[in-house]
Amino acid sequence: MDDTPVLAIENASAFDPESTRRRLVLIGADDPAAAEAVVAAVRWLKTAAPRSIRDRWVVSALPLARFNPADAHALTRWVTFQVPDLVVEIGSGGVVHRDDVRVEALPAAATMAALRTLLATVEVPSALHDSMRDRIRREPLAMARVLAMRYPETPAMSYIPAVAWVNTLRLAAITGDGLLRDKVIEQTKPWTSGEKKLVGDRIQLTAVAGTIVFAELASAGTDPAHPGIDQAAIPLADQGGQLAAAEKSPGLAQYGGGWTDDMFMAGAVLARTGRRHGRESDLDVAGRFLTAYADRLQRPDGLFNHAVDGPVAWGRGNGFAAMGLAEILAALPSSHALRPKILEIYRRQMTAAKAHQAPDGMWREIVDDPAAYREETATAMLLTAMARGVRLGWIDRSYRTLVDRAWRALAAHVVVDGTVIDVCASTGAGPNRKYYFDRPAITGADDRGGAMALLAAMEIHELRRR
Numbered sequence: 001m002d003d004t005p006v007l008a009i010e011n012a013s014a015f016d017p018e019s020t021r022r023r024l025v026l027i028g029a030d031d032p033a034a035a036e037a038v039v040a041a042v043r044w045l046k047t048a049a050p051r052s053i054r055d056r057w058v059v060s061a062l063p064l065a066r067f068n069p070a071d072a073h074a075l076t077r078w079v080t081f082q083v084p085d086l087v088v089e090i091g092s093g094g095v096v097h098r099d100d101v102r103v104e105a106l107p108a109a110a111t112m113a114a115l116r117t118l119l120a121t122v123e124v125p126s127a128l129h130d131s132m133r134d135r136i137r138r139e140p141l142a143m144a145r146v147l148a149m150r151y152p153e154t155p156a157m158s159y160i161p162a163v164a165w166v167n168t169l170r171l172a173a174i175t176g177d178g179l180l181r182d183k184v185i186e187q188t189k190p191w192t193s194g195e196k197k198l199v200g201d202r203i204q205l206t207a208v209a210g211t212i213v214f215a216e217l218a219s220a221g222t223d224p225a226h227p228g229i230d231q232a233a234i235p236l237a238d239q240g241g242q243l244a245a246a247e248k249s250p251g252l253a254q255y256g257g258g259w260t261d262d263m264f265m266a267g268a269v270l271a272r273t274g275r276r277h278g279r280e281s282d283l284d285v286a287g288r289f290l291t292a293y294a295d296r297l298q299r300p301d302g303l304f305n306h307a308v309d310g311p312v313a314w315g316r317g318n319g320f321a322a323m324g325l326a327e328i329l330a331a332l333p334s335s336h337a338l339r340p341k342i343l344e345i346y347r348r349q350m351t352a353a354k355a356h357q358a359p360d361g362m363w364r365e366i367v368d369d370p371a372a373y374r375e376e377t378a379t380a381m382l383l384t385a386m387a388r389g390v391r392l393g394w395i396d397r398s399y400r401t402l403v404d405r406a407w408r409a410l411a412a413h414v415v416v417d418g419t420v421i422d423v424c425a426s427t428g429a430g431p432n433r434k435y436y437f438d439r440p441a442i443t444g445a446d447d448r449g450g451a452m453a454l455l456a457a458m459e460i461h462e463l464r465r466r
Helices: 032-048 051-056 069-080 112-120 127-136 140-150 159-175 178-192 205-219 229-245 261-273 281-297 315-331 339-355 376-392 399-412 433-437 447-465
Strands: 022-028 057-062 086-090 102-106 247-249 420-424 441-444
Touching: 022 032, 022 069, 032 051, 032 057, 032 086, 032 112, 051 057, 051 112, 086 112, 102 112, 127 399, 140 159, 140 178, 140 447, 159 178, 159 205, 159 261, 159 447, 178 205, 178 229, 205 229, 205 261, 229 261, 229 281, 261 281, 261 315, 281 315, 281 339, 315 339, 315 376, 339 376, 339 399, 376 399, 376 420, 376 447, 399 447, 420 447
Parallel strands: 022 057, 022 086, 086 102
Antiparallel strands: 420 441
């Protein structure tokens, strides 16, 4: 009913599509006796229940389901992603309302024999379990295609549509699907044709980052289906590089906010323009940016604070830092003077991310706080940076297990129609943890969440292919 955390006991196999065990969720009423009964039931299931039950069932539990009525969605969210075949409410009923899973109630004084009888009546997986397993089993390219066809729903000159466009182009190149490339060409035509200005009077780095799509179009070379598109894209990519490289002071992006966001916004642009002949110095600028931002924002434990005046390890903020590092590491020559330092910054962050991955494979809206909700974009970006590191040898292959768990968890948060679940709303720097805790989670069609899931799907495909 206040800011006190709601404690949970979770199993780590909710998103394991190969597990044949049934999933039980126990929920205690807002009552100490019910909480004690839930804990006793968990203890019995894990230690004293017949072997046939222990082999067949795994359990998650909320001993004390103390929620403000306005936060009832948090209980529904938690139950959904435990993927239960049976929910048992102890102490009172009527808390969970679902049509896709069986829900039963037992009094707090009920014996283990009553629970045992209930468990014996569950013969098949719940509809929720079946549907979630289908989501998780999707191949990366199949999920990528759904996302590429849907996003961006609102084309604009911003990093969000650009991430979707760039990865749609990657998908088109792999599958040979010209319609996907046509979609990107058509949606970016207002800028390549000169109909729209690349940036307005107030230049923002989030908009400058949108130019990554033009760097991709320019690097693809001549396209017979779209003659001249590469020539139209080159000056737009170069303009983006010039704006991204501008500094308001040494190591601080001119058009950024000084946040970790800048590490990706500038890094993604300069990693691409810096590969072009004559613009190699863009990589030098990017290297200075990343090391300077890390000096200000990376904590001793390896995580990044969102900003100097936002001293919290915001989930997507850490995703921005990780992706900025990964973009530049992929572009920097092995002989570059700043490469060892950037690699060390990246490895420290990956070590920290490893320590704070949730039991189900997600990363949270505040990375190091178990009370924060699991967040879709943080998971997509961190797993992408980690998967790229495994693939290119920046980190050892022990991280592959974390990547696989994160991918399954992310897939569970992407519905078959391409809508996404639990995307943190757009967020500036805030002064304390409460500010970040209070950021709402968006569920439904969302350009940002869809783009980042598409990015992750393409990176997982590359990892599996190699």
